[in-house]
Amino acid sequence: MFLSWLPENVSSFGRDIDGIIALVYYITLAWFVVTMGTLVVFVVRYRRRPGRPAGYIKGDRWREAAWVLVPLALVLVLDFWIDFKGARVWAKVKIEAPQSDVVIRVTGKQFNWVITYPGPDGRFDTADDRTLLDELHIPAGRPVRLTLESKDVIHSFFLPNLRLKQDVLPGRSIPAWLDAMTPGQYELPCAYLCGLGHSGMKGALVAHAPADWDRWVAEQWAADRTARR
């Protein structure tokens, strides 16, 4: 009912996020079936019939209250199960970023993603930086670190196929990381209302296979190498 609507996942942590969504889905589905089933059974069975009075049950004694308190304890246990499973996934995606030699700066602005590569010197804001508009090229199969910024208002960096979302704020550099296990091109919409051009503000993530990535990097910085020679 819900899970089959998820788009294809290509990131390593996306599997974990889908796992949490599936866990919550099966738990809530079970509660839905039990609750609605009880509702339907009660409504049919205890509909008004002449000559059959209602019971006088106030639920103020422990024995009666147990009817709701026992299921409630189960709710509490399941809640904690979801929390503990979730805490690990959250930490993996948002806190414990793996090391990477690829660092890219993504700057949101009305209404584009500005992608900046530090170039061979590994430092931003130097002459060998390369800047692209709405195209984020990465090597597939290994982690990539991002620095997320905004020039004006709040935008949200969203890669549905990687299950990654992070708002970007002016005045801040927010670290993030991602990986794409399958080479290909993936949609990169802005997920937070950012003004007139919000609808249609989107870029593309291009994940290159290893050989393809080396070729792309060589092309980008070919001019620098010629200049240095």
Place this chain on the structure above:
Amino acid sequence: MSPATLAAARAPEHRAAAGFFRTYLYATDHKMIAKQYLLLGLVMALVGGFLSYAMRWQLAWPDTEVPGFGFVGPETFNVLVTNHGTIMVFFVAMPILLGSFGNFLIPLMIGARDMAFPRLNALSFWLLALGSAVVVASFFVPGGAASAGWTGYPPLSAKTEYTGVDWGLNLWLLAHAIEFAAFLLGGVNFLTTVVTLRAPGLTVGRLPLVIWQQATAAILFLLSVGPLIAGAIMLLMDRLAGTGFFLPERGGEPLLWQHLFWFFGHPEVYVVLLPALGAVLEVFPVFSRKPIFGYRLIVWATLVAGALSFVVWAHHMFVSGMDPRLAMPFSITTILISVPFALAVFAMLASLYRGSIAFELPMLWGLGFLAMFTVGGLTGIFLGSAPADIYLNGTYFVVAHFHYTLISAVIFGGYAGIYYWFPKMFGRMLGTRLGHVHFWSTLVFFNLVFFPLHWIGIAGMVRRIANPLQYDLVAPHQWINVVSTVALFGLILSQLVFLLNFGLSQWRGRAAPGNPWEAATLEWTTPSPPPHGNWGDAMPSVERGPYEYSVPGAGRDWLPQRVGAAGAGGRS
């Protein structure tokens, strides 16, 4: 003279002498003020509904002319989403569920002649009317109405250059300030009335649950709204006086607004939900002829949910850029809030067990509330889980979720209350034939509008985009947007059936007896509609709890709360 006899002395004949102005405009009678709130809420619901019609048309058939509205496009679309949200939450849900229900029910159910401060009450209403007028007026100023979302996040909302909206957004902020002032005064009035004006014998343990819920809602609002009023003034200063509370280039912090907004915003959800839940909790015992199951447990659950609502706000901000280590604590409190609400749901189910359930219209709406609210509550668990929210945040899954919670409250809970108390409020029975058409069509169309939106959200459609066809992941599922929009036409038409029924029943409806449902609470011991001052010469006193139905050996299946009413005929 004792206060009671003083009150009795000034009560009768007041209304007969009053002219049109005192009766309908400068009214201080809580019942008239309740009707004013109801009317205002319904009128604003037409405005908010019209905006949703234009919005959903644009989503189904982007950039085509909307019949009766005109061309939408991205600029107007942002205005529509923003004001649809603002109007429905602040100028429809709150006036109807708090303003109207609270004003009508509190004095009648606790045995008072009026609210504690009748003139303050009138002031509250007229402030709200002024706030509503300001919101509507904001559409007609140069630059158009606010378009920064109903949450108004800065910097987008803090500088004219980011949206092109100038005075529209200032007026939007001003309307909020007026609205908050109105409900602050109202909340003080509600609490004072419940605390000081209860009839003799009406201990807090005998209060009808809807009064508990109204009072808790009033407390939540009073405690939470302060930070947002401060935030709104700071934002207005950023726009008008060149301050930079929320602008990083002037040393400010955009996230501060989100904390202030949601510190208010999450309790606000329960400010709307609790009165609706309360109305349904009144309806269940009457139409299953059983005491409510677990009165004390429900009261405790209400208070616990209210307290928890103050420590969950950052679940709206998991991916906002706040410190990621904050997410799990807020995720845990958020998911914990399922416990008190699960208790309420279980208690309602247990109240049906071995009941004698009559499917009168208020009960149908009450059962609809239970079913729809369960869906909204369960989908909330997805969003409360911080890792799942990384993906689902800002998608249509969120839109579907909060419409299942808010519409279950405002539409299903609200109509449960309106159908139940209509005879008392207007002295006529609401027509049942149109009522059934209204209920069943609303149930079907509501689910057709909103359930498929879960799917398109999971598929990756983000909120507040004017044209879904621009997105490769969404375009293949565009049929969902078409289905949802067509169903919305049905949902809106269903509400017109209600308005027709409401109008027709006002003068063609069967005259309502004092107690048409054989209910036990105090308000049903007055004539329908109750006179000014409510109780004539005999102030009520109370001898038992509010839900004494099917008491063994009682002779008939209900015992009224009011002393001396047990001997009176049922449908007198």
